[in-house]
Amino acid sequence: MSAAPARTRFLDLLDRYDAILLDAYGVLVNLDGALPGAANWIDELNRRGKEYWLVSNTAARLPESAAARYQGFGLAIQAGRILSSGMLLSPCFASHGLVGKRIRLLGPADSVRYAELAGGVVVGAGQDFDALVVADQAGFDFVAVVDEVLSALFRKFDAGQRVPLILPNPDLVYPTGQGCGITSGAVALMIEAALQRRYPERTDLRFVGLGKPHPDLFEEAMRRVGSRNVLMVGDQLETDILGANRVGIDSALVPGGITGDRFESADARPTYVLALPGEG
Numbered sequence: 001m002s003a004a005p006a007r008t009r010f011l012d013l014l015d016r017y018d019a020i021l022l023d024a025y026g027v028l029v030n031l032d033g034a035l036p037g038a039a040n041w042i043d044e045l046n047r048r049g050k051e052y053w054l055v056s057n058t059a060a061r062l063p064e065s066a067a068a069r070y071q072g073f074g075l076a077i078q079a080g081r082i083l084s085s086g087m088l089l090s091p092c093f094a095s096h097g098l099v100g101k102r103i104r105l106l107g108p109a110d111s112v113r114y115a116e117l118a119g120g121v122v123v124g125a126g127q128d129f130d131a132l133v134v135a136d137q138a139g140f141d142f143v144a145v146v147d148e149v150l151s152a153l154f155r156k157f158d159a160g161q162r163v164p165l166i167l168p169n170p171d172l173v174y175p176t177g178q179g180c181g182i183t184s185g186a187v188a189l190m191i192e193a194a195l196q197r198r199y200p201e202r203t204d205l206r207f208v209g210l211g212k213p214h215p216d217l218f219e220e221a222m223r224r225v226g227s228r229n230v231l232m233v234g235d236q237l238e239t240d241i242l243g244a245n246r247v248g249i250d251s252a253l254v255p256g257g258i259t260g261d262r263f264e265s266a267d268a269r270p271t272y273v274l275a276l277p278g279e280g
Helices: 010-016 038-048 063-072 085-095 109-117 142-158 184-198 216-225 237-247
Strands: 019-022 051-056 082-084 102-106 121-123 131-134 165-167 173-175 180-182 230-234 250-253 272-274
Touching (some): 010 230, 019 216, 051 216, 082 216, 085 216, 102 109, 102 142, 131 184, 142 184, 165 184, 216 230, 230 237, 237 250
Parallel strands (some): 019 051, 051 082, 102 121, 102 131, 131 165, 250 272
Antiparallel strands (some): 173 180
């Protein structure tokens, strides 16, 4: 593997791009609060009037809820600056014919609201459903609900029914501040493994991923900016950096956290490796 790019200061890159796309967890915040230097980054973007967007793999918080939380951490980020993978449920439901259909959803209250805003009718445990959305790893009784949903999927697939499986957040892990935790992507992977065990001949029982590294969040951000001269700043090679590479934009890796000391993977070499937020 080739040598890592030289470390670059975040503020030294701003004038090269029409807009900056920022991941949230591992770049600006963790569960405990803002990361060192993150407030300085946001304050400088706001001071310059620079276009920027938080491009986040989450369907757990609506933009208004997320902005209030970030502001509580001392980050002056407005709701209108947030593009989340939960917002992609609307075009997804429309393209899969799920508007007005019954949705079994795993996630907290804001996740339910995302599905309702997309036109779905969210149903509870024991009720029949037309599609499954794994929106988050929290907000439900994990073991009981996963058991119930998996049993329902077995009955449906045994009966020959088609059930779309939708995953707004493909991340497997995220930084918590004390280490790392699993996300909805890991929950979906577990369900896929169970389905594969029961139906080994089938190759179609996979979740449709919506967030990074898939292109939709990047493309929406660039549509709003009106330019493709943007920089993606992220901490995960397999989502932030790979997704940027796939849509043909530059990327900057924040080292540490989930990525650790890796600076590239087979398909995900960043354009820059950043000095840690507290260093610049």
